[in-house]
Amino acid sequence: MADRRSQLVARVRELLAEALGASRTRSATAQATLATARDRSVRVRRAAAGVPERVGAERDRRLAEIDARHASRLATLARRAAEAATREAPGAGSAEWPVWRPTPADRAEPPGATRVGTIRLPDAEPVPALVSLLDGGHVALDGDPEGCAAVVSALLLRGLGRAAPGSVRLVGYDPDRLGGALAGFAPLGTAGLLTFVGPGGLGRLLDDLVEQIRRINETVLAGEHASLRELAAATGRRPEPWRLAVLLGGDELSRHERGQLDRVVRAGAACGVHLIVRGVPLPDDPTVTRIVVTADGARVGTLPVHLDPPPPAALVTETCRQIASVVSAGPAPTPFTDLLPPPEQMWREDSATGLTAPIGEGPQGRPVLLTLGDYPPHALIGGPSGTGKTNLIFAWIGALAARYSPAELEFYLLDFKEGVSFARFAQGRRDPSWLPHMRLVGINVNTDREFGLALLRFLAEELRRRADAAKKHEVTKLAELRAVDPTGHWPRIVAVVDEFQMLLAGRDAVAREAADLLEDLARRGRSQGIHLVLASQDVRGIEALWGRPALVAQFTLRIALPKALRILAERNDAAQSLPKFHAVVNAESGLPEGNEVARIPSAGDWETWSDLQHRLWRMRPAEAAPARLFDGDAIPRLADAPDFRALQAPEVGTPRGPVALLGEIIDVQARSAVLRLPRAPGRNLAVLGTRVDEACAVLDAAARSLARQHRPGSARFSIACLDPDADPAARALYEDLADDAAWYDEETVAELVAETADGLGAPGATGGPHYLLLFAVDAAAGALATKAGPATGLAHLRRILHDGPERRTHVLAWWRGVARMRADLGGAGARTDQIGAWVALDTHGGELGSSLYPGTGGPDWYPRPWRGLFFDRAVHRTGQTIIPYGPSR
Numbered sequence: 001m002a003d004r005r006s007q008l009v010a011r012v013r014e015l016l017a018e019a020l021g022a023s024r025t026r027s028a029t030a031q032a033t034l035a036t037a038r039d040r041s042v043r044v045r046r047a048a049a050g051v052p053e054r055v056g057a058e059r060d061r062r063l064a065e066i067d068a069r070h071a072s073r074l075a076t077l078a079r080r081a082a083e084a085a086t087r088e089a090p091g092a093g094s095a096e097w098p099v100w101r102p103t104p105a106d107r108a109e110p111p112g113a114t115r116v117g118t119i120r121l122p123d124a125e126p127v128p129a130l131v132s133l134l135d136g137g138h139v140a141l142d143g144d145p146e147g148c149a150a151v152v153s154a155l156l157l158r159g160l161g162r163a164a165p166g167s168v169r170l171v172g173y174d175p176d177r178l179g180g181a182l183a184g185f186a187p188l189g190t191a192g193l194l195t196f197v198g199p200g201g202l203g204r205l206l207d208d209l210v211e212q213i214r215r216i217n218e219t220v221l222a223g224e225h226a227s228l229r230e231l232a233a234a235t236g237r238r239p240e241p242w243r244l245a246v247l248l249g250g251d252e253l254s255r256h257e258r259g260q261l262d263r264v265v266r267a268g269a270a271c272g273v274h275l276i277v278r279g280v281p282l283p284d285d286p287t288v289t290r291i292v293v294t295a296d297g298a299r300v301g302t303l304p305v306h307l308d309p310p311p312p313a314a315l316v317t318e319t320c321r322q323i324a325s326v327v328s329a330g331p332a333p334t335p336f337t338d339l340l341p342p343p344e345q346m347w348r349e350d351s352a353t354g355l356t357a358p359i360g361e362g363p364q365g366r367p368v369l370l371t372l373g374d375y376p377p378h379a380l381i382g383g384p385s386g387t388g389k390t391n392l393i394f395a396w397i398g399a400l401a402a403r404y405s406p407a408e409l410e411f412y413l414l415d416f417k418e419g420v421s422f423a424r425f426a427q428g429r430r431d432p433s434w435l436p437h438m439r440l441v442g443i444n445v446n447t448d449r450e451f452g453l454a455l456l457r458f459l460a461e462e463l464r465r466r467a468d469a470a471k472k473h474e475v476t477k478l479a480e481l482r483a484v485d486p487t488g489h490w491p492r493i494v495a496v497v498d499e500f501q502m503l504l505a506g507r508d509a510v511a512r513e514a515a516d517l518l519e520d521l522a523r524r525g526r527s528q529g530i531h532l533v534l535a536s537q538d539v540r541g542i543e544a545l546w547g548r549p550a551l552v553a554q555f556t557l558r559i560a561l562p563k564a565l566r567i568l569a570e571r572n573d574a575a576q577s578l579p580k581f582h583a584v585v586n587a588e589s590g591l592p593e594g595n596e597v598a599r600i601p602s603a604g605d606w607e608t609w610s611d612l613q614h615r616l617w618r619m620r621p622a623e624a625a626p627a628r629l630f631d632g633d634a635i636p637r638l639a640d641a642p643d644f645r646a647l648q649a650p651e652v653g654t655p656r657g658p659v660a661l662l663g664e665i666i667d668v669q670a671r672s673a674v675l676r677l678p679r680a681p682g683r684n685l686a687v688l689g690t691r692v693d694e695a696c697a698v699l700d701a702a703a704r705s706l707a708r709q710h711r712p713g714s715a716r717f718s719i720a721c722l723d724p725d726a727d728p729a730a731r732a733l734y735e736d737l738a739d740d741a742a743w744y745d746e747e748t749v750a751e752l753v754a755e756t757a758d759g760l761g762a763p764g765a766t767g768g769p770h771y772l773l774l775f776a777v778d779a780a781a782g783a784l785a786t787k788a789g790p791a792t793g794l795a796h797l798r799r800i801l802h803d804g805p806e807r808r809t810h811v812l813a814w815w816r817g818v819a820r821m822r823a824d825l826g827g828a829g830a831r832t833d834q835i836g837a838w839v840a841l842d843t844h845g846g847e848l849g850s851s852l853y854p855g856t857g858g859p860d861w862y863p864r865p866w867r868g869l870f871f872d873r874a875v876h877r878t879g880q881t882i883i884p885y886g887p888s889r
């Protein structure tokens with residue numbers, strides 16, 4: 001028992017010891033853990049104590065960085081906004097007053113927005129605050145009167161400065177005299193650009209604005225454009241002014257007035273009708289900008305804005321005065337470029353059925369068109385001197401030439417008035433360009449009606465050629481001919497004759513033939529694409545035509561310049577009230593219902609014209625040749641004459657039928673008058689008249705052209721000069737012909753004729769060619785009257801004239817009068833057969849009758865300087881006017 005008890009105690013002690021050991025171990029572990037934790041806690045606490053300091057520094061750094069970035073971004077954005085605003089409101093739309101000046105927008109360019117003040121941002125440059133007025137909308141002001149007045153005058157001045165003078169019209173309605181702002185604009189009133197409506201006039205003013213909007217919508221925009229701004233961008237034309245109505249207070253609006261105001265607000269901006277109002281309630285609309293002015297600033301819409309100061313009063317009045325003076329000086333002509341298609345569209349039109357081109361701007365800004373075709377086929381232009389006919393012809397030619405290529409259209413132009421302005425169509429010394437459509441330009445032809453006749457004959461021949469071709473293809477009209485002969489060259493031809501009455505003046509053969517040809521061309525040209533455009537400043541010119549009703553009836557297109565008489569129908573006096581640089585265009589033979597008024601652009605000045613001509617010239621086909629320029633004041637040169645250049649000597653022997661060129665024929669082509677000198681009786685030439693220079697020129701050209709056909713040493717040229725005045729010319733010829741020429745004078749001329757006559761031998765004998773060039777041969781009458789051998793010199797001369805040509809011996813002699821020649825030939829009754837050809841200078845037609853010219857009374861020849869009448873009885877039925885070639889050196 002005791003054992004058991006002691007065993008039990010031992011066991012308990014053991015257990016207790018075990019338990020104590022375990023708890024001691026646990027306690028130690030816990031102690032260690034606690035110590036570690038404490039240690040960590042201390043470290044953590046220590047670490048934690050350093051954190052806020054570092055985080056704060058980082059945060060501050062980041063905040064400073066964000067601030068800096070923000071400020072720089074804001075400055076950039078503000079700068080960009082300011083730049084964008086300046087682009088939106090260029091020039092006068094936003095310039096500061098000290099540097100402000102008008103900068104009108106181009107017509108296709110929108111005028112842009114208008115600055116009223118600035119939006120201020122801290123630490124950034126101010127950004128302009130813009131409102132949209134011209135082509136944009138309306139402005140409704142409220143608040144401080146003075147501030148509102150400043151905004152009104154700034155808006156008006158900036159608007160005026162962005163538009164061409166005269167293209168902004170102001171209407172003021174200020175019954176309570178609220179707006180001193182308008183006072184400075186008073187100078188515009190003198191040019192009708194500012195009007196005031198009195199108290200009670202608001203209704204009428206609004207009615208008028210609504211009416212303008214309706215009219216512009218119907219007739220100007222006409223469904224083709226949504227707004228004037230679009231029309232201007234598309235066409236480059238701005239046919240209507242901007243209308244700015246400034247409405248400052250007044251009585252409450254009536255229902256009608258409110259309705260009209262609503263209409264203007266809704267539809268005005270598209271038609272260039274704008275409102276600036278104060279004290280007049282405007283309906284809400286996206287086009288309305290509201291500005292509220294308070295003592296310490298303003299709000300534009302919802303933005304706070306610092307308003308600009310008003311423009312200086314002196315700037316307002318001076319600008320308005322200048323605009324008024326420009327406008328009072330007359331409307332700026334519409335630019336010539338308005339008549340032209342864009343460059344990429346040039347030469348795209350087809351002329352098969354006709355030629356259509358604008359000539360100017362109608363009252364609604366629409367182009368007024370001129371057409372030449374089957375109907376109307378021909379045009380008559382009239383207007384007193386200085387009213388712009390020449391300019392109109394330039395404008396019309398330019399508008400046509402830009403649309404139709406030279407394969408579609410050719411021009412022939414003849415100017416009977418003095419001046420050279422049309423010469424620029426041909427190639428010149430100063431400007432190598434020419435108008436590729438122009439085939440012929442005749443200037444200074446007022447004394448050379450033959451040139452007009454030559455042109456008409458040429459056109460008549462072309463008409464015949466076309467009619468023949470049409471007949472061959474069994475068609476009647478040009479359009480059909482072109483369809484069946486697509487590879488043929490059938491351009492429409494427009495022949496313009498300025499001061500055409502000169503051609504019909506006089507009762508001579510030229511006038512008669514010209515009128516007959518004109519009538520034929522006018523009647524039959526229509527279907528063959530030959531169109532006549534006749535212009536005249538002289539009512540007598542028109543009356544000359546009136547004598548031929550059949551001719552006049554064909555000219556259904558009439559163009560009357562201001563104060564033109566008798567161009568339009570009798571009771572149609574529309575031309576009498578035309579303003580400067582306008583024309584009545586009428587395709588109904590001048591009947592009043594056909595009237596269309598056009599403002600004609602300025603086209604004739606050198607720069608305007610040459611821009612177009614150079615462009616078209618560069619487009620010319622490779623094979624294009626310049627127009628022939630015939631200048632009646634110019635003296636042609638033999639060396640330049642195509643016929644002279646074509647002459648050449650045969651390889652061997654002598655030419656069978658040598659020719660002498662005597663001068664230039666007045667003709668469409670630069671041709672020479674040719675005298676054939678075959679071995680046949682009568683092949684001699686007499687030059688008749690007292691004019692030394694012209695006589696020498698004719699003999700000189702004849703001799704030089706003959707010499708060109710003979711090889712050196714194969715022909716004899718015997719030059720006898722009996723007038724000292726002719727000496728220089730004759731000697732120059734003698735020297736140039738060198739070894740082929742021999743010189744004779746009064747002393748030796750008798751020997752020449754005696755020797756020549758003796759050498760002729762029998763009719764069949766053939767010597768080498770021998771040309772006797774006798775200058776003022778009548779002066780040798782004394783020397784030739786005496787006997788040289790068995791006969792007198794005169795008898796020898798007569799024998800040479802008679803028998804020489806068949807033996808290649810030809811006399812080319814100048815007699816200073818018909819009577820003197822007859823005396824040398826054997827007296828008044830002597831035959832003149834041996835003078836087969838002659839050139840008359842200052843010898844009147846009457847003297848050339850009886851045996852020198854067919855019929856009685858002689859030719860219609862009125863001598864004039866540097867012209868001759870050439871008649872060769874072997875080939876001519878009538879005389880041919882020639883222009884002697886100028887001195888060869």
Ligand SMILES: Nc1ncnc2c1ncn2[C@@H]1O[C@H](COP(=O)(O)OP(=O)(O)OP(=O)(O)O)[C@@H](O)[C@H]1O
Pocket residue numbers: 333383384385386387388389390391392417537581582599600601602603604605
């Ligand atoms: N539409 C126009 N716009 C501006 N200026 C023009 C216009 N038409 C003509 N002019 C100018 O008027 C002047 C006279 O014009 P133009 O020579 O065309 O008249 P004209 O009737 O042919 O006169 P004339 O018969 O005396 O030659 C010229 O200086 C010309 O530049």
